[in-house]
Amino acid sequence: MQICVEYASQKSEKSVTVSDYINKWLNDVKVNDLKPSSFDRKEQTIKYQVLPYIGNISIYDLTSDDVQNMVNDLKASSYSYSTIKKAYECINSCLKYAVKRRDLAFNVAESVIIPKNLKREKSDIECFSDNEVRSIEAEAVKCYKNGKRIYRMGEIVIFLVNTGLRIGEALALEWADIDFKTRKAHIRKNMVYVKDRSSSEKSYQYVKQRSTKTKNGSRIIPLNAAAIRTLMSLKSINGSAKYVFATSKGKRVFPRNIDRMFRSILKNCGLKSVGVHTLRHTFASRLFAKGVDVKTVSELLGHSEVGITYDTYIHLIQEQQAAAVDILENVL
Incomplete structure (x- = not known):
């Protein structure tokens, strides 16, 4: 051999x-x-x-x-x-x-045979209720008595829960990716946290990938009224910067800083401390609650295939199906 x-x-x-x-x-x-x-x-x-x-x-x-x-x-x-x-x-x-x-x-x-996909339990996916979303959004844009914002980038929380973007996709957004006229955002880049292989130390660095996480990740998403209001507010704060979500010096914002801010917002709302990705799950859950089909949700999330969306949100889809069947009983 x-x-x-x-x-x-x-x-x-x-x-x-x-x-x-x-x-x-x-x-x-x-x-x-x-x-x-x-x-x-x-x-x-x-x-x-x-x-x-x-x-x-x-x-x-x-x-x-x-x-x-x-x-x-x-x-x-x-x-x-x-x-x-x-x-x-x-x-x-x-x-x-x-x-x-x-x-x-x-x-x-x-x-070799790998085990069949075990269905996710409901507890695996954390989502916020509509009341919790309203509380979080209100806290995110609060100001001190002197009018200064408590959270300089608080709008990102509102933007994420209304677009379902991954945090890396949002932080890679440039103003050139936003079309206010058609109310759409072009998602084509991603900020990722990777090993710095140029260093002998065990260190990590944030890099901007010129493509998204999956083949379907590069997409154009519609922006609802809340997302547009958020972007207009951000324009007044850092419109001169390259990135939509930028530091006061116009530099990139790092995911860990957004996560730290988000957990502070949750604490002040009296809510359980969870990661920013929960906003993406909440976006999906709200769409399913409104009867949006799984294929459309999958495309908006940028999943590589519909099966991933189905497996991830199986309990939400089943609840939607049960509600649809109940409607038939009321019609008859």
Whole structure:
């Protein structure tokens, strides 16, 4: 069986472990077609969900049973379906590459069965009620007695709950992306927090990706009246800056600062401390409550496929379906 040329001068065939092979595949091959944030996530998956289970096995001795046991052990450790699927996809993709290079005769992961997607429980998704949204929006734009704003970027909270944008998408928005005439926003960039690989220190940095998280992430979204009012208010604050959400010096705002501000707003509203992503879930839940179909919600959220939207908000969709059936009873 042919062995990778890179290893041939240093290791015998049996000493090339899964850890050796998959890390070289990641750093020499996948680095070329992954965004920095995707690379970081795949690296973490390999480190924590693949290597602890099969990393020390020779790549040439790896069996279907070894990969199946990895999957079963992850399930037994209460990892989510998504996490298990990502771990499986990492080793499966790596082995496909090995077969394509003829380093292996066949892919042992092909016969492995991953668990069926477990439906999300209602408690998995945090959403705000309409009354809580009103309270949060009022707090976000409060001022001190002298008229100075308590939260300089408080409008972002109102903007997020009315657009459903990811925080990275919102923070990457430039005024050039906003069309006030047609009341639309062009979503085509994303701010991400990734490892600084130019530094020897274990540090991270924020970078602007010229594409969004998913293939459907680049999209044009309509802006409702609340979103427009928010943008007009921001124009008066930092309209001279490049970014819609900018610091007082016109620089980018970092997600951690928005999260810190948001938690302060929640505290002052007497609400549970949760992350900014809850505003995105709330946007989706309000649309479902109004009877908007799952495909439209998926497109607005920029999900890569409708199935993701369905699986994420299954309990909301089921509630909507139950309400629709109840309507029939009242009609008859």
